[in-house]
Amino acid sequence: MPRAALLDPQGQAVEHALQALGFEGVARVRVGKHLVLELTAASPDDALARARAMCDRLLANPVTEDYDVALDGEAPR
């Protein structure tokens, strides 16, 4: 997800489109990426730790993006 402090022109364009379609009460839209990883891991915590390592190394750029990781069916943490 683009970092909160940065301009997100895609989010703005979607927000304007929603308003144009009459959807009310949309305060803000942000557009990011959703990556699905299938991992073989010893435990759920191990899977999360490895996914975070992958985010830090490659999947997210800390200068421009924030990320959350979640196991399938759980809320991001």
Place this chain on the structure above:
Amino acid sequence: MTRVAVIVFPGSNCDADTLAAARQAGSDAYFVWHRDGDLRQADVVILPGGFSYGDYLRSGAIARFSPVMAAVTAHARAGGPVLGICNGFQILCEAGLLPGGLMRNARLRFLSRPVWVRVEQTGTPFTCLYEKGEVLELPIAHGDGRYVVDARTAAELEATNRVVWRYVRDNPNGSTNDIAGVANAAGNVVGIMPHPERRTAPALGGQDGARVFHSMEARHATQHAVDVRAVDDRHLRV
């Protein structure tokens, strides 16, 4: 004669133009494939423009892990000049050799048109033949050209004169502080979003970009002359 390695990634498309621009300036320029770990004793490394790895994930995010990047990083850390143009700039940011990052243009369109940039810093190996304050017309061709840095880094870049080129007349992509190109703290690693290699002859619409390549040749010749004097000096003492 400066040895200039032009790195070729899968998806580079300005490599031949960049090689031609360097050769026109008198450099001994050659291609290095991204899987090679050997820069073949390059004096200068250039990462050209293009769309390495199709810009998948983020522009430059995958290219920065190419085998050649270990050698490029070692060259940069040793003080060797490195220039990243367009996608090359994005790769240098992803690799952490330059601060900040390049994001989607503020108005979302891919832009292919001339822009104007002011030369702000003439102390780099790629701008030493320009006058400070000169305004150049150079083309851009990018979708992800919005340079972003956090406020503290932006202030530091300004305070230490590391903004090398700045957009004037208009800011085409929403870059922070109208930044079109920056240098690292040591001044040897430089990134620029517009394409100087596409303005190196009147037949190409102008030659405002040519001195980027002449600068690295001139800088190298000057350093070489200093080396010779130092050798003479030592010889006299002996």
